[in-house]
Amino acid sequence: MTEQSSNSWVGRRGLLGGALAGATLAAGNTWSATLAQAAPGPVGCPRPRLYTREQWRAVPPQDPAGVKVEPFRPALVVIHHMDYPNSTDYSLEHAFQLSRDCQYDHMHNNGWNDIGQQLTLSRGGFLMEGRYRSAEAVHHGKQVIGAQVANWNTVSIGIENEGTYTTELPPEAQWRALVATCAWLCRVYGLSPMTAIVGHRDLNQPGTPLATECPGNALYKRLPALRAEVARSLHLPVGDGSPNHVAEDLPAPKSSGVRDHGPATGPLDPTR
């Protein structure tokens, strides 16, 4: 089996139910095996395979002790697009390179301690751990403070989606992985998908100094559908749906050559 074909949304692994309950975090690379074999939760709510920092060959944070793990769960799951090219390389190796490139950009160009987001999702549908200790924190219902949404980092976990979704939509594999990832986070943290899943622009809003178009007009318009799909997969009520909160059609970002995934840190955030 190739690594690509093993990236299934793992209903069959449900047969191994309870594996996660016995997990230990004693060694970093037992973690990936544990996650890969973890129980998927309720029927219809498969948990995604999460590739660890060791697997994509992350470098350590500049200051590992400066990565804050808060003892509480986040209240919001923030959806981003990375404003990267819409690559047609859907391989696992491309996904790993994406994470390395993003980490380099965040550490060397932005001057942050580490990669900003807690989770990264490639267009091929591969989910990767972002900031140091994020996988461990999610497992324990805790929160690594990231750098992904200005002034809201203390209360949110961010998913960075490879691609630019101003006019295009994510490929099917990425969309399915996004649904599964949101379902996993909502289940682990006990969040309601209908209220907890937001776009970056919902928090760094149009008309404010920190405004962003992220996650792109096209993907932003899909967020009500994302919330509903996640809720259904968790057997939670959808009700009348959960429409978007701010303008869906924002002007295209100026072509400054700077990636517009929006402001990721603000004066109210305790870390970079």
Ligand SMILES: [Zn+2]
């Ligand atoms: Zn963003």
